Amino acid sequence: MSDLTSLSIAELREGFRSGEFTAREIAEQYNAAVAGARALNAYTVETPEDALAAASAADEARTSSELGSLAGIPLGIKDLFATRGVDTTAGSRILKDFKPPYESTVSANLRKAGAGMLGKLNMDEFAMGSSNETSAYGPVISPWKAADGSNAALTPGGSSGGSAAAVAAGIAPGVTGTDTGGSIRQPAAFTGICGIKPTYGRCSRWGIVSFASSLDQAGPMARTVRDCAILLEAMAGFDPKDSTSLDLPVPNWAAGLSSDLKGKRVGVPKEYRIDGVPADINALWDQGIEWLKDTGATPVEISLPHTKYALPTYYIIAPAEASSNLARYDGVRYGLREEGVKTLDDMYAATRAAGFGAEVKRRIMIGTYVLSAGFYDAYFTKAQKVRSLIKRDFEQAFETCDLILTPTAPSAAFALGDKSSDPIAMYLNDVFAVPASLAGLPAMSVPGGLDSDGLPLGLQIIGRELDEQGVLNAGLAIEERAGFTAKPKRWW
Amino acid sequence: MSVSPEQVRHIAKLARIAMSDEELERMVPELNNILGWVEQLGEVNTDGVEPLTAVIPNTLRLREDRVTDGNCRDDVLANAPVAEHGFFAVPKVIE
Numbered sequence: 176m177s178d179l180t181s182l183s184i185a186e187l188r189e190g191f192r193s194g195e196f197t198a199r200e201i202a203e204q205y206n207a208a209v210a211g212a213r214a215l216n217a218y219t220v221e222t223p224e225d226a227l228a229a230a231s232a233a234d235e236a237r238t239s240s241e242l243g244s245l246a247g248i249p250l251g252i253k254d255l256f257a258t259r260g261v262d263t264t265a266g267s268r269i270l271k272d273f274k275p276p277y278e279s280t281v282s283a284n285l286r287k288a289g290a291g292m293l294g295k296l297n298m299d300e301f302a303m304g305s306s307n308e309t310s311a312y313g314p315v316i317s318p319w320k321a322a323d324g325s326n327a328a329l330t331p332g333g334s335s336g337g338s339a340a341a342v343a344a345g346i347a348p349g350v351t352g353t354d355t356g357g358s359i360r361q362p363a364a365f366t367g368i369c370g371i372k373p374t375y376g377r378c379s380r381w382g383i384v385s386f387a388s389s390l391d392q393a394g395p396m397a398r399t400v401r402d403c404a405i406l407l408e409a410m411a412g413f414d415p416k417d418s419t420s421l422d423l424p425v426p427n428w429a430a431g432l433s434s435d436l437k438g439k440r441v442g443v444p445k446e447y448r449i450d451g452v453p454a455d456i457n458a459l460w461d462q463g464i465e466w467l468k469d470t471g472a473t474p475v476e477i478s479l480p481h482t483k484y485a486l487p488t489y490y491i492i493a494p495a496e497a498s499s500n501l502a503r504y505d506g507v508r509y510g511l512r513e514e515g516v517k518t519l520d521d522m523y524a525a526t527r528a529a530g531f532g533a534e535v536k537r538r539i540m541i542g543t544y545v546l547s548a549g550f551y552d553a554y555f556t557k558a559q560k561v562r563s564l565i566k567r568d569f570e571q572a573f574e575t576c577d578l579i580l581t582p583t584a585p586s587a588a589f590a591l592g593d594k595s596s597d598p599i600a601m602y603l604n605d606v607f608a609v610p611a612s613l614a615g616l617p618a619m620s621v622p623g624g625l626d627s628d629g630l631p632l633g634l635q636i637i638g639r640e641l642d643e644q645g646v647l648n649a650g651l652a653i654e655e656r657a658g659f660t661a662k663p664k665r666w667w
Numbered sequence: 668m669s670v671s672p673e674q675v676r677h678i679a680k681l682a683r684i685a686m687s688d689e690e691l692e693r694m695v696p697e698l699n700n701i702l703g704w705v706e707q708l709g710e711v712n713t714d715g716v717e718p719l720t721a722v723i724p725n726t727l728r729l730r731e732d733r734v735t736d737g738n739c740r741d742d743v744l745a746n747a748p749v750a751e752h753g754f755f756a757v758p759k760v761i762e
Contacts, residue, residue, distance in 0.1 A: 272746075276743075374723060415728070418727060419723075421723065490705055507747070508743075508746070508747055510746070511748070512748035512749065519758050519760050520683070521685070524685035527682070537697060537698070539684065541698060541701055544702075550668075556718050557709075559718030560713035561713060563719040564713070598697065
């Protein structure tokens with residue numbers, strides 16, 4: 176039997192349908208790969224029996240006409256998605272042992288399409304982090320190592336760090352991620368894989384542990400653009416249980432893929448040329464512009480004048496929403512409870528002190544402050560106004576272009592511990608990712624090449640709202656021209 | 668604006684997070700650092716700009732006024748740290 180873990184989801188699907196191999200063989204190989212890669216700390220829970228059960232069902236249904244689009248494909252699920260009967264902790268001590276009696280809409284959609292689950296994927300606590308170091312389970316270790324011989328443990332990025340590491344290491348063919356301010360795109364860039372955040376409202380948020388509700392969006396991460404399209408089609412769709420869900424049909428993105436960008440205008444925002452970005456990243460950006468030119472697209476310089484205010488805006492709005500969302504962790508209905516205190520109020524405070532990690536507490540404190548009496552207008556309302564201006568920047572830019580090309584992150588993966596003592600340095604990692612989040616736009620990261628240390632770098636494509644197809648097509652065009660085939664050398 | 672130790676104590680109380688004096692002291696410069704950084708928004712002229720409320724235009728739907736869920740008490744209580752007699756149980760609040 177050949178190594179099925181090296182195949183893309185599209186290839187697995189074809190091989191399974193043609194009878195070249197069985198779904199059970201796929202699941203068995205992946206289960207073994209998962210069990211053999213625990214040194215990465217990518218999975219918080221392994222569910223090999225779930226993957227096998229879905230595989231058996233797929234094998235039985237193989238020749239029937241009702242085969243789901245993901246029949247025979249086992250996936251990893253970020254620990255932010257509620258999975259019925261399987262620990263769902265959002266990487267936090269405060270949700271220790273929480274076993275939801277329900278399934279998130281997105282993971283239910285994937286199951287309906289026939290997918291099985293390999294396990295739950297490690298992440299920054301409540302998705303608050305860019306390096307996976309805030310997880311209560313400890314950091315995920317990137318499968319990549321720098322070529323400088325330092326052998327330092329690198330971050331896979333965050334918050335979907337376990338998701339990114341799993342795909343890069345070949346211990347999941349595809350995974351779910353969530354993106355509030357870059358949590359799909361930055362880890363995808365750090366690990367040399369693809370990931371797309373769709374338009375806000377495409378994927379239901381129901382059953383996803385809330386961080387910042389006006390920003391949170393689910394999306395897929397996988398090795399290829401086509402695989403992302405296949406997964407996103409299965410994940411997306413209207414859900415009456417999420418009041419912000421978009422009541423629109425899900426386009427057939429995979430069938431619509433085309434790397435011919437003739438007539439498309441690709442915007443290159445001048446404000447994304449910032450100081451301190453390594454030359455390799457700007458060189459890849461220039462190369463990306465050339466690649467898109469080669470597909471028939473025309474590059475145009477654009478301006479997004481409020482870019483520099485996106486991060487500070489985000490770091491008011493996201494903590495504000497988080498402080499409200501995380502008020503539910505009170506030791507009463509689920510999760511941790513600290514005993515040994517006398518009053519109900521003391522129980523709340525002691526439980527939250529013991530259950531939340533340092534970064535989560537910091538953000539709850541910031542959020543509580545900016546929403547508190549006397550400061551609400553100066554901080555929160557001001558940030559919501561600047562958010563309007565950031566959205567307007569994009570609307571105006573899209574009058575002269577159809578897509579926007581930027582680097583995904585201002586650096587390659589850094590060593591664990593490098594930035595964990597400086598919150599603002601960590602926040603700056605998402606400088607290119609956050610603006611599209613604040614504007615609710617679809618955005619994707621595609622690997623473009625390696626830097627001088629042999630580490631992956633990503634290019635980001637941002638599209639008009641609801642234009643996932645345009646984003647995926649440009650992603651495909653870059654993928655075809657970049658010819659990115661580098662894989663981390665196995666050390667785990 | 669910067670926050671004082673007393674304000675931080677107040678915020679921690681509002682947020683229901685117990686903090687020792689040492690933790691509060693550590694938190695003061697951390698919060699001031701972040702607040703100092705976000706204050707650059709003051710440079711932006713937002714006169715006449717409406718605060719953004721819905722990032723993608725959408726309408727709030729109304730649904731039919733009928734029961735769609737329920738009869739799942741045991742599911743609701745299944746993850747409770749303490750449940751008694753079909754209720755969530757908490758430390759005594761009235762003497």
